[in-house]
Amino acid sequence: MSDLEIRPVPEADLDRMINFADLVFHGRTADDEYERYRWLPRRSERIGTYAGDTLVGQLAAFPMRLSVPGALLDCSAVTYVGVLPTHRRRGVLTSMMERMHADAIAANRPVAALWASQSAIYGRYGFGNADRAIGLEIDTSRPLKLRTEPDPRPLRLIDREAAAEVIGPIHTRAIERRPGGLVRDAEWWLQNVLPSEDEEDDDLSEPRIAVMDGDPGGYAVYRTHHSGRGTVHLVDLEADTPQVEAALWRYLSEIDLTDRVKADSRPVDDLIPYMAADPDQVTVKSEYGALWIRLIDAPAALRARSWASADSLVIDLHDARLPANQGRWRLAAGACEQTGDAPDLTLNTTELAAAYLGGVSLRMLARLGVVTEHTPGAAERLDRAFSVPLAPYTNDGF
Numbered sequence: 001m002s003d004l005e006i007r008p009v010p011e012a013d014l015d016r017m018i019n020f021a022d023l024v025f026h027g028r029t030a031d032d033e034y035e036r037y038r039w040l041p042r043r044s045e046r047i048g049t050y051a052g053d054t055l056v057g058q059l060a061a062f063p064m065r066l067s068v069p070g071a072l073l074d075c076s077a078v079t080y081v082g083v084l085p086t087h088r089r090r091g092v093l094t095s096m097m098e099r100m101h102a103d104a105i106a107a108n109r110p111v112a113a114l115w116a117s118q119s120a121i122y123g124r125y126g127f128g129n130a131d132r133a134i135g136l137e138i139d140t141s142r143p144l145k146l147r148t149e150p151d152p153r154p155l156r157l158i159d160r161e162a163a164a165e166v167i168g169p170i171h172t173r174a175i176e177r178r179p180g181g182l183v184r185d186a187e188w189w190l191q192n193v194l195p196s197e198d199e200e201d202d203d204l205s206e207p208r209i210a211v212m213d214g215d216p217g218g219y220a221v222y223r224t225h226h227s228g229r230g231t232v233h234l235v236d237l238e239a240d241t242p243q244v245e246a247a248l249w250r251y252l253s254e255i256d257l258t259d260r261v262k263a264d265s266r267p268v269d270d271l272i273p274y275m276a277a278d279p280d281q282v283t284v285k286s287e288y289g290a291l292w293i294r295l296i297d298a299p300a301a302l303r304a305r306s307w308a309s310a311d312s313l314v315i316d317l318h319d320a321r322l323p324a325n326q327g328r329w330r331l332a333a334g335a336c337e338q339t340g341d342a343p344d345l346t347l348n349t350t351e352l353a354a355a356y357l358g359g360v361s362l363r364m365l366a367r368l369g370v371v372t373e374h375t376p377g378a379a380e381r382l383d384r385a386f387s388v389p390l391a392p393y394t395n396d397g398f
């Protein structure tokens, strides 16, 4: 690294970052597509590693708010990570992660989050995979009968420009109920959730938005595909009640000239596999790791999240990269104080991050031997304190 320098990538070099991403992710951006991709590096803190004037590594981090149990936390959302094939495995990524950590501390953001291109990369930097998602398919060649009575109120279609105002509040309520979501602003809705063209499939229609107004409310964002087999591709669906949710699934299942609904990302505890009267109509096709999080300021993050029990216990936290997190902490609802008391549990910051949203069991991690119980039952007690009514879920790729 001694011949290399880390410095910010100037705003004039947004296209250079896009080209760099094409190089490391094996993509190609057409001339008329640059404008579509500039928005994300533009709103980011752009970390570059340079050999003279040559960009050899890059990382972008942008401020977002992440829903955690009982709170919304300031978060550095990390993306656009890459190192030239000529400069790999010389510590370039490690140096950029250190800069990102320092920036997040300076900006008072207690957590960082990312989607990993490969699971093997980010554990070493203290990131743990904190939620999972499923992909599913519904056979709608015959009527989809539901066990939940759909809300009878009418649905309407709205324009994408109205999304932030009309369905934004419904989404905000959803992520306050369920950890793992990101607070979406108007640009995020338009560019990330509702781009007029789908990044991966040119044959898909513009995004359509069906809304049930009022309180309770709900919405479904979807695209359709008519060549070959008519398919509804669900992008996002949130509802305040199971009855509104049922009305939205019924609507999606009845769209003319289609005979299946595909959803690539749904929560692992999604209702639809159980809501369908005939479970054979709904097939879960995949399950995969979604968001990885890093507790940048572990005590602040632990104080902020809600507890589901009145318990109190001591953890011995190991964090080789951020020493301020290191040490013995007494945890209780709203509390995380340094202590000299003997620990009930010893764990690494990576395991704590994985368990933090309530989606990964510390008891399971103790059985694996990666978390050590000094007091029998301590992992189960912390699981109970961290437990959440709805599984964590993230439906914002970046």
Ligand SMILES: CC(=O)SCCNC(=O)CCNC(=O)[C@H](O)C(C)(C)COP(=O)(O)OP(=O)(O)OC[C@H]1O[C@@H](n2cnc3c(N)ncnc32)[C@H](O)[C@@H]1OP(=O)(O)O
Binding pocket: 024, 025, 078, 079, 080, 081, 082, 083, 084, 087, 088, 089, 090, 091, 092, 093, 094, 095, 114, 115, 116, 117, 118, 120, 121, 124
């Ligand atoms: C949030 C996102 O944007 S995810 C996208 C990540 N980017 C990509 O996948 C694009 C293609 N890959 C790359 O650009 C690079 O290989 C990177 C960014 C993954 C790694 O960059 P490097 O500068 O080579 O990483 P660095 O040298 O700092 O490696 C640090 C450690 O991680 C390990 N490591 C790095 N990448 C990988 C990997 N893909 N799989 C397994 N181990 C890895 C290294 O072996 C090294 O281990 P060590 O500390 O035990 O020696």
